[in-house]
Amino acid sequence: MNLNRRHFLSGAAAWMSAPACMAGQRSIKTISLFHTTDLHGHILPSKTYDGIGNVGGLARCATQIRKWRKECPDHLLFDVGDVYQGTIAGYQTEGKVMIDSFNKMGYDGWVLGNHEFDWGIDIVESAIKRSEMPVITGNVTVEEKKAGAIEDGAFTKLAPWIVKEVAGFRIGFVGLTTPGIPYWSRPELLKGFRVFDPIESLRESVKELGMEKVDAIVVLGHMGWKRADDFANPIQEMLKQVSGIDVYIGGHSHQDRPAWYWSNVLCTQANYYGINCGRVDLSFDLESRKLVKRNAWTVLMDxxxxxxxxxxxxxKTIVENAEERRQTVIGEVSEKISARGKSSPFWQLICTAFMKTAEKQKIFSEGVFHGTFGNPDVDPGVKTIEDAWQWIPYENWLVHARITGAQIRVIMAESKEDRYSDRNLFGLDPADLQPDKRYGILFNSYDSQSGGRRLMFLRTILEEPASETRLIPVNTRESVIDYFADNYEVK
Structure with a gap:
C-alpha cells in the first residue's frame, strides 16, 4: 500500500474514533419542539376541507409525539390554540376531554385561541383551572390586569411568557392570541376579558426575556399564515417591528405551512384538526451557546x-357518548329542502326556528338577518344531531335588537358588499320598512360583533343604547334542534 494512503487511512480512523469533546472539536446540542394547533376537539381522525378522510386527530398526533420523544430526549410540547370547540365530544365535556388529554400527554403549555371563548368566559376559566400546564397568552387583560399580574382565581395561570431550561439551555416562549376576538365574540361572553395589540405585548415580553438571559426566543401565536396581514393575523408587521425572535409557531388560519421566513424569523404552522403535527429543531453550539441551526417541518397524520x-x-367513554349523541334522531324531512339562493327554503327553516326560540324566551321579533353557511340541499329522510352540526357548525348565540327601518337598509347594503355573504332579511319586506320605526330583529352573535369586520355598521348600530341589544342564552344550533323536536316532521 502507498505510504501516503496508509497515513491517510490511519488518520481518518483516528478522527472517526476521537471523542466529541476533543480539543478543537465543536459540539452541537439539538432541542426539539413539538406542536399542534387548531385541534378543535378532534380526538379521532377526521377529514380535510377537501373531503380526504381518515386523517388527523389528537390520538394520531400522540403516536407521532411519543415516537419523537424516544428519538429526541431534549424536547418540549405545545399547542397554539382553538383546543376544544368543534366536536360533540368537546361540546359535551365543555372542553374537559381535550385539557385532560393535554395533561396526560404532558404538554408544556398552550395558547388561548379565539374559539376558546365561543361558550363564554366561565368555560375558559374552567379550562385554565383544569390545565396542569401554563396557559401562555400575553396580549390579554382580565378586569384590566394583564396576564402575569392577575392575583386571584384561575387566570393567575395566564402567563405572557415562560422560560424552559432544557439540556442546559434556556428558551423563552412568548404566547399571543389573535386581536380579532372582539370582532367575533360578544362582550357578554367575554365579560371582563379584553385583548390588546399583540405587537405591544410581544415587545414587552421580548424585553423581559432579555433580562432572563435566554438562549433563544420562540413565539407561540394564535395568528396564522396569510399572503398579507389582516386584522386578525398581523404576523408580518409584528415580526418586522420586534427584533430578537428566533422562531414563530403559528395557528388560527388552518394552513399547513411547514417553514417560511419573515424578517429572518423561522415561521411554521401545522394545519388544523391534528391533520399535521409540527416539529422545530433548535441546534446550539455547546461552546459559544449560540443558536446555529433552525429547522421546521410538519408530518401528515394519515x-x-x-x-x-x-x-x-x-x-373511550366520552367518544362513545358523543357518537351516541351524534346519531340521536331529531326529526324527519318529508321532502327535499333546497338551500339554493338567499331566500331558500332551508334559510327560511332556520330563520323560523330562531324566531320560535326567541318566542319561548318571551322575546318577540319581526325579522331575522342571517345566512346559511353555504349548506347543500337537505335530502328527505330522518335527521340526526350530526345533521344539525353540519347545518350550523358554530355555537353562535342568538342576539335581539330593536333597530329602525333605515338602519336595516344600511345593514343589508353593507352585507351586499361582501361577495361571499348570503345573508338576507327574513320576515319583513325591505320595501315596506318605515325609516324611523323600530323593528325587533334577530342576529347571531358573530354577525352582531361585525362578522369579522365585514359588518362594522351593524356592530355600531347594535352598540347604540336605543337598539336595546340583548344576548339570548341559546345557541343557533340548539335552536334548530329544538324546532325539529317540536315539529318532528319538517317540510
Missing part, C-alpha cells in the same frame, strides 16, 4: 400512524 392507546382508552 393511516401510517396508529391511534395512541393511552389517548384512546382515556377518552
Amino acid at each position: 393511516d401510517r400512524f396508529a391511534l395512541d392507546p393511552v389517548i384512546v382508552e382515556s377518552t
